[in-house]
Amino acid sequence: MEIANKDATFPLDSGEEGREYKINSISAPIKIKRRLLELGFVDCNVKILKKSVKNGVFLLEIRNYVLALKKKEVACIFVQRRGQANE
Amino acid sequence: MNNSTDIVFVGNPNVGKTTLFNKITNSFEHVGNWHGVTVEKKNKMLEYDGQQYNFIDLPGLYSTTSYSFEEQVSIDYLISTKGIIVNVCDANVLERNLLLTLELLEFGAKPILAINFSNEVKKRKINYNYSILSQMLGCKVTVCEGVSKQGLISEFIQNNSKEVPLPYLKKLPISDVLSILTPSQLTILNNRKIFIATKLLEQDEFVENSLQLSQKQQGLLTKITSKADYPTLIARLRFEYIKHILDRCRKVEKETTYGKFAIDKIILNKYLCLPIFLGIMFLIFNLTFSSVGVWLSDLLKNFIDTFIGLPISNFLIKINTPNWVVGLFSQGIIGGVGGLLSFIPQIVLLFFFLSLLEDSGYMSRLAFSFEEIFHKFGLSGKSIFTVLMSFGCTTTAVLTSRNLEDKNAKIKTAMLSSYMSCSAKLPIYAVIGGAFFGKGNIVIIAGLYLLGIVVGLIVASFFNKKILKSGEYSFVLEFPPYRFPDFRRIVSVIYQNCKMFVTKVATILLSFSIIVWIMQNFTFKFEYIPNGRSGASILEIIGGYLSYILRPIGLGNWGIAVSLLVGIMAKEMVVGTMAIINKIPTTTDFDTTLGSSFLTSGFTIGFTPLTAIIMMIFSLLYMPCISTMAVMKKEIGRKWTYVACLTQLTVAYGICFVIYNLFSGKLLAQYIIGFGVICLVVSLFAWLWKRRKLDKTMCSGCCIYCQSNCDRHLVKSGTKI
Known part of the structure; x- marks a missing residue:
């Protein structure tokens, strides 16, 4: 469930499909952290386009391209709410 | 080589490096619209204006930090090279691509920026001023679209990029x-x-x-x-x-997201993704193995027979050539090899459809959809690339397993690939299945493809649970846009694969056909055996011994045993060898003539519908071909290649044994009892072995030291290693 407080940070894997978030920080082992940073997960917005059937894989929109990541990595990205659900 | 200048293509995955490399060097390296097609360094020398240039294509990189074997290959090369670095970028995702450019500049590399897909960007209403980009980065910027091969070479050999402060x-x-x-x-x-x-x-x-x-x-x-x-x-x-x-x-002018399409809502839908995939595969199989494929195959057969086979045979008879020479030509060469050529149309269609899938952008969507399913078997969603490529050629498909981040998943994926139905197994299904099941053979073929996938996944799952457990690996997959296939590329893929097939037929398969024919028609004393005599030929004697092993699965025929043995060299040879053994002389209706020979008792190799199915299943599963084994050895090591081959053989034998005995009812009781006894003996040994190990580590409480802290006691309690 997404955390209700708008300003609070929470892991992206608890975000909702179709919603855009602002990336706050990355908390992960250095190897994963570096990879996520190189892919552009810093100082920008990220949108969850789709979650797989069992929420194991996330399809994300970031810096105008689309990327699939596993839940383990998505959970390392801490975000804040931004904008409204894009229904 | 020492006087040449290296020109190195480097860039993010799927930005068109290999396409550029192919264009400049007239090469036919594998390209596709998915992440990580190139898995090893490729190079080609070229002479331009009297100077030698060594063009090098490196696997894709997101940065100068490596996370996989292929990325390390690229980085090692970049560190050591003194050549010209061409940083290939996709204009659609320049923001992310420029990260590598900056790292290259930090590297002191002075790269040339080669911009691909500039036309696509214009369509997305994004305009770049490349001269400003060049000025700010200090790099020479070349837009690749619409520039000839010569133009690109002259752009890349004159590097006026300069170092700018960052x-x-x-x-x-x-x-x-x-x-x-x-x-x-x-x-x-x-x-x-x-x-x-x-x-x-x-x-x-x-x-x-x-x-x-x-x-x-x-x-x-x-x-x-x-x-x-x-x-x-x-x-x-x-x-x-x-x-x-x-x-x-x-x-x-208009903000759009690269790789995001409305159709993905349907294609990635949790209820529709699998039916869509199965529908596409059914359409491919129908067109390849049933309607269009069969029609084209018949056309080629008639052509080969009318214009090559019959005229040469008639000529040899006319000039009174010895019987054994006519036999060698009509049965050994035309019967064994010529017939295989008639499968070219089906191979063309199969590679055509696989290329369409690769170019379209659908492969990455499949990897996303299959990630969770494959994860249960200890594989990655990206393993679907290897599975689909295996339908074409297992040897090249094994290489794609390098894309996987997890080492154990890579081994399992490489193992899985040889359970798939590659194009070389196609003649086996077409000839044997065609003879027994007629038009219904399409269902049998589809079933065999499915069986290969299911058995491969079960084996992968077994290894995942017991020996090759995959840890929590990364899964980074970029979604490319849907693109219209490049028909020039598809034609070149088909041409290359047909060339490879024909070369294989003309060299390896021809040599083996001749060897097989000689072994069948000569004794160990090298005496020619005229038609009709049997029992003394080299092949019959060897095959006779081998057939004992295959008897429990219903394939206890020396001809079948030899065909399967030769098939390890190249799977196409299974049918070729059968044609030679059954003395099928020409290509006219090669598959129907050979197929009907299986139904006639006078021929050496015969099948019943049950043994025909067993033969197809065994051929599908029993062993990778020798070239696949060589690639597997290189990719996953000698030990795992041996394990993969032995596992395949055991699995194939086990499945065929069960099917044969279940449906034929022959000797079932004896086999069940025998199997039961073997299981009992194996279990007994396993129990004794386990007990022996336990005995080593457990304190039995039988000596005076056990009251306190003997070695065994400490080992058990975990305080001493």
């Missing part, structure tokens, strides 16, 4: 980091100082290990790196600088 570096403690290193350490990585400093700040293990920092140096470095979150800071500074550059050289 302002964001001033915000990093570069000099502090460099001051803790000795002069000799700085030379280790080709004196690339800024690269070394930034990588140390980013805690890059490769650079840390290469420099072999002393404890004191490590302490000083930790003191510097603990002052800030440098990995994040460096990424932030680089992306800020990229934004600063793009704000000046890019004009966006």
Whole structure:
């Protein structure tokens, strides 16, 4: 469930499909952290386009391209709410 | 080679490096619209204006930090090269691509920027001023679309890129980091100082290990790196600088997301993704193995027979050539090899459809959809690339397993690939299945494809549970846009594969056909056996011994045993050898003539519908061909290749044994009892072995020391290792 407080940070894997978030920080082992940073997960917005059937894989929109990541990595990205659900 | 200049193509995955390489060097390296097609360094020498140039295509990189074997190959090469670096970029995702460019500049590389897909960007209403981009980065920028091969070469050999200061570096403690290193350490990585400093700040293990920092140096470095979150800071500074550059050289009329399409809502839908995939595969199989494929195959058969087979046979008879020469030609060469050529249309269609899938952008969507399913079997969603490529050729498909981040998943994927139905197994299904099941054979073929996948996944799952457990690996997959297939590329893929097939037929298969024919028609004393006599030929004697092994699965025929043995060299040879053994002389209705020979008792090799199915299943599963084994050995090592082959043989034998005995009812009781006894003996040994191990580690309480702390007691309680 997404955390209700708008300003609070929470892991992206608890975000909702179709919603855009602002990336706050990355908390992960250095190897994963570096990879996520190189892919552009810093100082920008990220949108969850789709979650797989069992929420194991996330399809994300970031810096105008689309990327699939596993839940383990998505959970390392801490975000804040931004904008409204894009229904 | 020493006088040549290296021109190295480097860039993010799926930006068109290999397409550019192919265009310039007239090569036919594998390309596709999915992430990680190129898995090893490719190079080709070219002469231009009297000078030798060595063009090199490297596997894709997101940065100069490696996370996989193929990325390390690229980085090692970049560190050591003194050649011209061409940084290939996709104009659609320039923001992310320029991150590597900045790292190359930090590297001191002075790259040339080669911009691909500039037309696509224009369609997306994004305009770039490439001269501003060039000015700000100090790099020469070349837009690749619409430029001829010669034009591109002349652009790449004249590098006027210059070093420009990167302002964001001033915000990093570069000099502090460099001051803790000795002069000799700085030379280790080709004196690339800024690269070394930034990588140390980013805690890059490769650079840390290469420099072999002393404890004191490590302490000083930790003191510097603990002052800030440098990995994040460096990424932030680089992306800020990229934004600063793009704000000046890019004009966006309409914001669109690259790789995002409305149709994905249907294609990635949890209820529809699998039916859509199965529907596409059914359509491919129907067109390839049933309607269009069969019609084209018949056309080619008639052509070969009318214009090659019959005229030459008639000519040989007319000039009174000895019988054995006519036999060798009509049965050994035309019967064994000529018939195989008639499968070219089906191979063409199969590669045509696989190329369509590769070019369309659908493969990445499949990897996303299959990730969770494959994860249950200890595989990655990206293993679907290997599975689909295996339907074409297993040998090349094994290479795609390099894409996988997890080593164990890579081994399992490579193993899985040889359970798939490759195009070389096609003649077996067409001939044997066609003879027994007629038009219904399409269902049998589809079933065999499915069986290969299911058995492969079960085996992968077994290894995942017992020996090759996959850890929590990464899964990074970029979604490319849907693209219309490039028909020139498809034609070249088909041409290359047909060329490979015909070359294989004309060399390996022809040689084996001749060897098989000689072995069948001569004795060990090398006496020619005229038609009708049997029992004394080399092949019959060898095959006779082998057939004992295959008897429990219903294939106890010397001809079948020999065909399967020869099939290990190349799977196409299974049918070719059968044709030689059954003395099928011409290509006219090769498959129907050979097929009907299986139904006639007078021929050496005969089948019943049940043994026909068993033969197809055994051929599907029993062993990879020798070239696949060679690639597997290179990719996953000798040990796992042996394990893969033995497992396949056991699985194939086991499945066929069960099917044969279940449906034929022959000797079932004996086999069940025999199997039961074997199981009992194996279980007994396993129990004794386990007990022996336990006995070694457990305290039996039988000696005086056990009251306190004997070695065994300590081992058991975990206090002593």
